[in-house]
Amino acid sequence: MxxxxxxxxxxxxxxxxxxxxxxxxxxxxxxxxxxxxxxxxxxxxxxxxxxxxxxxxxxxxxxxxxxxxxxxxxxxxxxxxxxxxxxxxxxxxxxxxxxxxxxxxxxxxxTFALGMSEPDAGSDLASLRTSAVRDGDGWRITGRKIWTSGAHRASHLYVLARTSREADRHDGLTEFVVAMDSPGITVTPIVDLRGEHHFNEVVLDEVPVPGRWAIGQVGEGWRQVVGQLAFERGGPERFLSTYPLLSAVLDAGLADGTARRELRALAARLQILRAWVRETAQVLDDGGSPVVPAATSKYLGHQFEQSVIEWARPLMPRAAPAVRALYDQALAASPASGIRGGAAQVMLSMIARDN
Ligand SMILES: Cc1cc2nc3c(=O)[nH]c(=O)nc-3n(C[C@H](O)[C@H](O)[C@H](O)COP(=O)(O)OP(=O)(O)OC[C@H]3O[C@@H](n4cnc5c(N)ncnc54)[C@H](O)[C@@H]3O)c2cc1C
Structure with missing residues (x-):
């Protein structure tokens, strides 16, 4: 199959x-x-x-x-x-x-964009301030989301918002679906260091949301979103972002003796990561939430992607423009891979706490 x-x-x-x-x-x-x-x-x-x-x-x-x-x-x-x-x-x-x-x-x-992060709530997501208040059968959402990838092209936005104030700030959060063409939404581009428009700031000003668009239990958003992060962090995109560079270098015959020797270690790490995400996928199939395994593959995947760039770097002076373009893309994206979806240090502390 x-x-x-x-x-x-x-x-x-x-x-x-x-x-x-x-x-x-x-x-x-x-x-x-x-x-x-x-x-x-x-x-x-x-x-x-x-x-x-x-x-x-x-x-x-x-x-x-x-x-x-x-x-x-x-x-x-x-x-x-x-x-x-x-x-x-x-x-x-x-x-x-x-x-x-x-x-x-x-x-x-x-198509969806992810409205989790806020100006003062990134790694510490539970400190978010966006609020949703009841309005008849529905809700009105007000707040600011930042680093919202693709919001300028998405039809819908996932929003994590506070629906009540509780003693434990992990309580009282709720997940919503929001239509991007709703009144009260302003999307402002944030151009990245490459000059590309990918990020946005999304301001929500009393945006109306139908009651049926709350996802799951009202107030249980934290527990639900923690499970969602396993889907976000546990896949092969966390280590294959630079694979097109690796394969283009090999296809172009650029790997010299040193690069071929180093390739063995890279290949071994890649096989381990592939086995790891396969096991993670099996846990998802069994209905589990492999939060820490997903954090582990995200952390190790980020390290692997950095190593591919370092491996390719000395070979670039002899590379054709198409291969060089892949290298440039990988290098420009590399600072982001240790931050998006959860900073590397935060992944490490999650793994450490679990052991
Ligand atoms: C390319 C890219 C795309 C993104 N897309 C989206 C998106 O579509 N939707 C969305 O909601 N968000 C998105 N984000 C935001 C991303 O999730 C946050 O940047 C990330 O969670 C870190 O939050 P922060 O930027 O507020 O950094 P902070 O939380 O301020 O952290 C800054 C640094 O402090 C350190 N740190 C923080 N807390 C701890 C801790 N507990 N232990 C140890 N060290 C710590 C880490 O080194 C971290 O890098 C994106 C980010 C990037 C880079």
Whole structure:
């Protein structure tokens, strides 16, 4: 089954040409590519069939994403919706909410941005200030989200907001779906050091949200979001962002004797990471929340991606422009890989606390 799936992805990639890119899941946005992937039955492969998915497993999804990431395919349009919003709705959403959102997400008709971080709430997410107050049957959300990747192109925003003040600040948080075309939303671009527009600040000013768009239990958002972070951190994108560079260097025959020797250690680390995320996917299939294993692969994956860049660096003077472009993309994205989805030091302290 998985080898058949792997072949289907390779056939799809051969039939849908694109320019490979490092960090393509975050930085390479092509809605028509995402929709073609969906039409070929290669999106949401682990979701139930009656909700537009493929009826497969998290391990099946891992096989598909590994192939797409290795190739540097443009995945940013559907990434957040397919990786974590759909799975969160499948775990916590009502059947009605699942039916409303999962099929259009599986077709890449709806696209999501993640509204977690705030100017004073990053690693310490529970200190967030965005609030949701009752308004009839629905809610009004007010606050500021920052570093919101892709919010300028998304149809919907996931928002974590405070719905009540409790003695323990981890209590009283709730997850919401918000339509980006709602009144009261202002999106301001934040241009990164590469000059690319990827991040945004999103200000919400009494944005109306229907009551049915609260995800799961009101006030239980913290416990739910901790599970969601396993989906966010535990996948192969945490170590395959620089793989297109590694394979382009090898295909171009640039690896000299030293690079070939060093490659053995890199290959061994890659195999360990692949085995690790496969086990993580199996825990997800069993209904678990592998939060610490996901933090571990995120931390080690970040280290691996940095090592690939260091490995390629001395070979770049002899590289053709296309290979050099992959190196430049990997290098420019490298500071972000240790921060996005949770800072490396925070991952280390989570791992340490668990042992
Ligand atoms: C490329 C990119 C894309 C992003 N996309 C999104 C998005 O789409 N949606 C979204 O909501 N957020 C997004 N973020 C934000 C990201 O989740 C936060 O940047 C991250 O959680 C860290 O928060 P912070 O920036 O506020 O840093 P802080 O929390 O202020 O941390 C700064 C540094 O302090 C250290 N530190 C903090 N706390 C601890 C601790 N407890 N123990 C040890 N060291 C600590 C760490 O070294 C950390 O790097 C994105 C970030 C990047 C870089």
């Amino acid at each position: 998985t080898e058949d799936l792997r072949r289907r992805v390779r056939d799809f990639l051969a039939a849908h040409p694109f320019t490979p890119r490092c960090d393509s899941w975050a930085g390479s946005y092509d809605l028509s590519f995402s929709r073609a992937l969906a039409a070929a039955g290669l999106l949401a492969v682990s979701w139930p069939k009656h909700l537009g998915g493929g009826g497969g497993t998290a391990v099946d999804r891992l096989v598909v994403t590994e192939e797409l990431l290795r190739a540097g395919a443009p995945l940013a349009a559907h990434w957040v919706g397919e990786r974590q919003i759909g799975p969160t709705l499948l775990r916590h959403g009502t059947p009605a909410l699942q039916e409303e959102f999962c099929p259009p997400l599986a077709r890449a008709e709806y």
